[in-house]
Amino acid sequence: MLSDPASRSAPSAFLRGFAVAWRSVFAYVLFGTFVGIGALGHDFGFSLHWMVLSTGLIWAAPAQIILISALGTGASVIEAAIAVTLSGVRLLPMVVALLPMLRTETTRTRDLLLPTHFTAISMWVENLRLLPSIPRDQRIAFSNGLSFGLVLSAVLATAVGFYLAGSLPRVYAAALLFLTPLSFTVSVVRNSHLLVDRLAFAFGLALAPVLATLNVDLDLLWSGAVGGTLAYLVYRLRRAAR
Amino acid sequence: MNPVLGELWPYLLLIFVGFLPNEIWRLLGLVLARRLHEGAEVLIWVRAVATAILAGVIGKLIFFPAGALASVPLSVRIGATLVGLLAFVLIRRSVFAGVVAGEAALIAGALLFSP
Numbered sequence: 001m002l003s004d005p006a007s008r009s010a011p012s013a014f015l016r017g018f019a020v021a022w023r024s025v026f027a028y029v030l031f032g033t034f035v036g037i038g039a040l041g042h043d044f045g046f047s048l049h050w051m052v053l054s055t056g057l058i059w060a061a062p063a064q065i066i067l068i069s070a071l072g073t074g075a076s077v078i079e080a081a082i083a084v085t086l087s088g089v090r091l092l093p094m095v096v097a098l099l100p101m102l103r104t105e106t107t108r109t110r111d112l113l114l115p116t117h118f119t120a121i122s123m124w125v126e127n128l129r130l131l132p133s134i135p136r137d138q139r140i141a142f143s144n145g146l147s148f149g150l151v152l153s154a155v156l157a158t159a160v161g162f163y164l165a166g167s168l169p170r171v172y173a174a175a176l177l178f179l180t181p182l183s184f185t186v187s188v189v190r191n192s193h194l195l196v197d198r199l200a201f202a203f204g205l206a207l208a209p210v211l212a213t214l215n216v217d218l219d220l221l222w223s224g225a226v227g228g229t230l231a232y233l234v235y236r237l238r239r240a241a242r
Numbered sequence: 243m244n245p246v247l248g249e250l251w252p253y254l255l256l257i258f259v260g261f262l263p264n265e266i267w268r269l270l271g272l273v274l275a276r277r278l279h280e281g282a283e284v285l286i287w288v289r290a291v292a293t294a295i296l297a298g299v300i301g302k303l304i305f306f307p308a309g310a311l312a313s314v315p316l317s318v319r320i321g322a323t324l325v326g327l328l329a330f331v332l333i334r335r336s337v338f339a340g341v342v343a344g345e346a347a348l349i350a351g352a353l354l355f356s357p
Contacts (some may be wrong), residue, residue, distance in 0.1 A: 029341065053253070055260045057256065058261055063260065069308075077259055082257070084259065090267075095268050095271025097292055100279055101276060110274070113272070121296060173311075174313065175352075178348050181304045188293070189299075190337055202248075203294055204296065207298065207301075208302050209298075219298070219300070221295070223298040224291050224292070226294075227294030228292070231294065233288040
């Protein structure tokens with residue numbers, strides 16, 4: 001992508017990632033989403049410090065919403081922890097798919113700790129799209145810059161939402177909550193060039209609401225494992241047929 | 243409860259009930275990814291599973307939303323998603339265009355059809 005020697009250092013790759021974050025739709029989608037989460041935290045009586053810290057530490061909107069509403073409505077600590085951990089399982093395959101794209105032969109495990117912590121749907125979708133055009137030795141710095149931009153947007157929005165709480169009309173609160181499913185749908189459709197990804201997306205989208213309606217336990221995990229495996233098998237069969 | 247612990251308590255909850263139960267999956271992923279290279283066949287399957295879970299999250303957010311979004315009728319939520327996808331396809335495959343059009347459709351639909 002770049003052959004200019006001055007632009008090949010880690011700090012410049014970090015800055016390039018940081019700049020790319022603000023050209024990503026997710027900087028703005030996250031801003032809107034976390035305004036909603038900041039307002040939610042205020043309504044449940046958490047402090048501003050606690051809310052900002054939880055955005056950076058948890059860095060996964062579904063887990064954070066579960067934690068806030070569970071603790072806020074007086075659920076037991078054990079129940080809350082179980083609900084949070086179930087929502088976090090999706091992060092495992094994302095990390096496993098991402099890290100081999102970031103690593104070089106000489107990468108130390110501790111250099112992968114930040115990208116591991118920053119892995120979330122928004123960051124994952126953008127990294128899978130952009131990393132192939134970044135030289136391999138700059139990918140970790142680029143990815144960290146991108147993540148830092150997205151986290152910064154979410155942290156600022158958490159504070160804004162905390163102060164706005166109570167003054168948001170209902171229809172705009174609904175629109176903020178709609179940002180997540182809408183933007184994920186459009187970006188996954190953009191990024192799915194391979195048949196296996198498109199099938200996995202379609203199967204997961206169809207399976208999860210059905211399993212949830214049938215009250216199947218761990219519905220998301222099942223739709224992921226069954227939908228993903230089916231998509232992979234179709235891909236294998238078609239490859240074998242060629 | 244002593245006062246110091248009382249002040250720390252929300253932060254202990256954040257670490258042990260919010261941060262660690264979520265972070266454990268990322269760290270497990272770090273361990274499992276250690277021996278895998280980018281071209282590994284198993285990664286195609288792992289990515290398919292991750293994509294299907296992501297699609298499942300989207301499906302549940304559209305069909306079973308929380309909070310204020312639940313007061314918007316399901317038909318409006320589905321219709322607005324389709325408007326967003328259509329705008330994305332028609333307007334230079336721009337995700338921004340898709341998100342803006344889908345949001346506009348949701349707000350218009352909510353104002354027109356919400357009880």
